[in-house]
Amino acid sequence: MPFALAGEVFMxxxxxxxxxxxxxxxxLAIGVLWRRRRxxxxxxxLEITCLVGSLLLLLLPIGAxxxxxxxxxNLALPIAVLILLRKQREAFA
Amino acid sequence: xxxxxxxxxxxxxxxxxALPLALIAIRLHPxxxxxxxxxxxxxVLMAISGAIHLGLISTHKEEPITAxxxxxxxxxxxxxxLAFPWRxxxxxxxxxxxxxLLGYLAYIAAGFDSPDQVAVATKVIxxxxxxxxxxxxxxxxxxxxxxxxxxxxxxxxxxxVTASTxxxxxxxxxxxxxxxxxxxxxxxxxxxxxxxxxxxxxLYAETKxxxxxxxxxxxxxxxxxxxxxxxxxxxxxxxxQAYVDAGYxxxxxxxxxxxxxxxxxxxxxxxxMFQMKHLGQFGPDPGGPLTAWHQHENICFTPxxxxxxxxxxxxxxxxxxxxxxxxxxxxxxxxxxxxxxxFAVDIDDExxxxxxxx
Numbered sequence: 001m002p003f004a005l006a007g008e009v010f011m012x013x014x015x016x017x018x019x020x021x022x023x024x025x026x027x028l029a030i031g032v033l034w035r036r037r038r039x040x041x042x043x044x045x046l047e048i049t050c051l052v053g054s055l056l057l058l059l060l061p062i063g064a065x066x067x068x069x070x071x072x073x074n075l076a077l078p079i080a081v082l083i084l085l086r087k088q089r090e091a092f093a
Numbered sequence: 094x095x096x097x098x099x100x101x102x103x104x105x106x107x108x109x110x111a112l113p114l115a116l117i118a119i120r121l122h123p124x125x126x127x128x129x130x131x132x133x134x135x136x137v138l139m140a141i142s143g144a145i146h147l148g149l150i151s152t153h154k155e156e157p158i159t160a161x162x163x164x165x166x167x168x169x170x171x172x173x174x175l176a177f178p179w180r181x182x183x184x185x186x187x188x189x190x191x192x193x194l195l196g197y198l199a200y201i202a203a204g205f206d207s208p209d210q211v212a213v214a215t216k217v218i219x220x221x222x223x224x225x226x227x228x229x230x231x232x233x234x235x236x237x238x239x240x241x242x243x244x245x246x247x248x249x250x251x252x253x254v255t256a257s258t259x260x261x262x263x264x265x266x267x268x269x270x271x272x273x274x275x276x277x278x279x280x281x282x283x284x285x286x287x288x289x290x291x292x293x294x295x296l297y298a299e300t301k302x303x304x305x306x307x308x309x310x311x312x313x314x315x316x317x318x319x320x321x322x323x324x325x326x327x328x329x330x331x332x333x334q335a336y337v338d339a340g341y342x343x344x345x346x347x348x349x350x351x352x353x354x355x356x357x358x359x360x361x362x363x364x365x366m367f368q369m370k371h372l373g374q375f376g377p378d379p380g381g382p383l384t385a386w387h388q389h390e391n392i393c394f395t396p397x398x399x400x401x402x403x404x405x406x407x408x409x410x411x412x413x414x415x416x417x418x419x420x421x422x423x424x425x426x427x428x429x430x431x432x433x434x435x436f437a438v439d440i441d442d443e444x445x446x447x448x449x450x451x
Contacts, residue, residue, distance in 0.1 A: 010398030014411035021412055026249065033228060063372045063418025065391050067095055068105060068214040070408035070416075077221070084130065 037092040047078040094208050094263040095391050100152035101211035107148025108141045115140035124178040131225040136174040138222035143170025145215050190223040198258045208259045213406050259406040279375040279385040293380025297435050300345040300425040310360040322399040327445045328354050340370040354448040361448050364426035375421045386421040387438045
C-alpha cells in the first residue's frame with residue numbers, strides 16, 4: 001500500500017483487497033476452529049487456489065522467488081493446512 | 094532480505110534436519126494422545142526453531158552475547174517442544190515465542206544484524222507456532238476468552254509488526270549490492286581504472302550518437318519501439334521487442350529500450366537501456382564500477398494499470414499481482430544526471446520533473 005503514495009494508485013486498490021482477503025481468511029480460520037463444515041470447504045478451496053497459483057509462479061520462467069520463505073509461505077503452509085483439514089472431515093458439523 | 098547470509102545457512106540445515114527428528118520424538122512421546130493436534134504441531138515447529146538457533150552458535154562464536162542468546166533460546170525451545178503435557182506449557186511457550194520475535198526485531202532495529210531468508214523463515218515458523226499455541230481447546234473454558242483475544246488481535250498485530258520492521262530495516266539499510274529497493278548491482282572492482290574510465294566514456298559517446306535520432310519519438314516508433322506502462326508517470330520506457338528477442342548485447346545501435354520523459358509537449362528522450370536476455374546473466378562491464386548492470390528482483394507486477402511494487406518480507410504480493418524478476422539492464426542517460434552519472438540505475442527525479450515542466 002505505501003506504493004500508492006508514489007503514484008501507483010491501482011496498488012492501493014489491490015492492497016485494500018489483500019487486507020480484506022486476509023480478514024476473510026481470519027474469519028474462516030475461526031470458523032474452522034468452531035468446526036463449521038462450510039468454513040472448512042472455503043478454506044480448502046482457498047488453499048488449493050493459493051497452491052496452484054504458487055506452483056504456476058514457481059514453474060514459469062519469470063524469475064519468481066524460490067527462497068525458503070517463499071516456499072514456506074506459499075507451499076508448505078497451504079499443504080499443511082490441506083493435510084490437516086483433509087484428515088478431519090468427520091469432525092466438522 | 095531475500096538472500097541467505099553465509100553464516101546463517103547452517104541454521105537452515107539444522108532446521109531441516111530437526112523436522113524428521115521432531116516428528117519421531119513426538120510419535121514416541123507417551124503423552125501425545127492426551128493433547129490436541131495444534132499442540133503437537135506447535136511442538137514440532139518449536140523444535141525446528143530451536144535447532145536453527147542452536148545451529149547458528151557455531152558461526153557466531155566471535156559474538157559471545159549473540160551465541161549465548163542462541164544457546165539459551167535453542168535449549169528453551171527444545172525443552173518446551175518436549176514438555177507439552179506440563180500445566181504451564183502454553184503460557185511458557187507463548188511468552189518464549191513472543192519474546193524471541195520481539196527480541197529479534199529489537200536486535201535488527203538496533204543494527205546488530207540484517208534480516209535474511211533464514212531469519213525471516215524462522216520468524217514465519219515462530220509466528221505459526223504461536224498461533225497454534227494460542228488456539229483455544231475444548232474443556233478449557235476459563236482461559237478461552239483471553240486466548241481468542243490473543244489469537245484474533247495480538248497475533249495478527251505481531252505478524253504486521255514483524256513484517257513492517259523487517260521491511261523498514263531492509264529498505265533503510267540495504268547492503269552494498271542493492272542500489273535501491275529491488276535492484277541488485279553487478280559485482281565489480283571498487284574504483285574505476287583509467288582504462289575503465291576511457292571505455293565508459295567511449296560507450297557513452299557511441300550510445301549517445303546512435304540514439305540522438307530517437308529524440309523524434311516518431312522515428313523510435315517506426316523502428317519498433319513501443320511505450321510500456323501508464324503515460325501519466327513522469328517517464329516511460331519504450332521497448333523494442335525484436336531487439337529484446339534477438340539478444341543483442343550492449344549494441345549502441347540497437348538498445349533494447351529508450352527512456353522518455355512525458356512532457357506536456359510530448360516525449361523527451363532521456364536515454365537508452367541495454368537489457369540481457371536471461372535472468373542472472375549480467376552483461377559486459379567495460380567501465381567497471383561505472384557501468385555496472387543491475388537486475389530488478391522480487392517485484393510485484395500487476396496488469397491492472399501496469400504497476401509495480403515490492404514483495405513483502407513474507408514473500409507475498411498484493412492480490413492480483415505476481416512476483417517476478419527482470420533480466421539485467423544498463424541505462425545510459427544522455428541528459429545531465431548530477432546525482433548518479435550517465436550510467437546510474439535511476440535518473441534523478443528532479444531532472445525528469447524539470448524536463449516535464451519545461
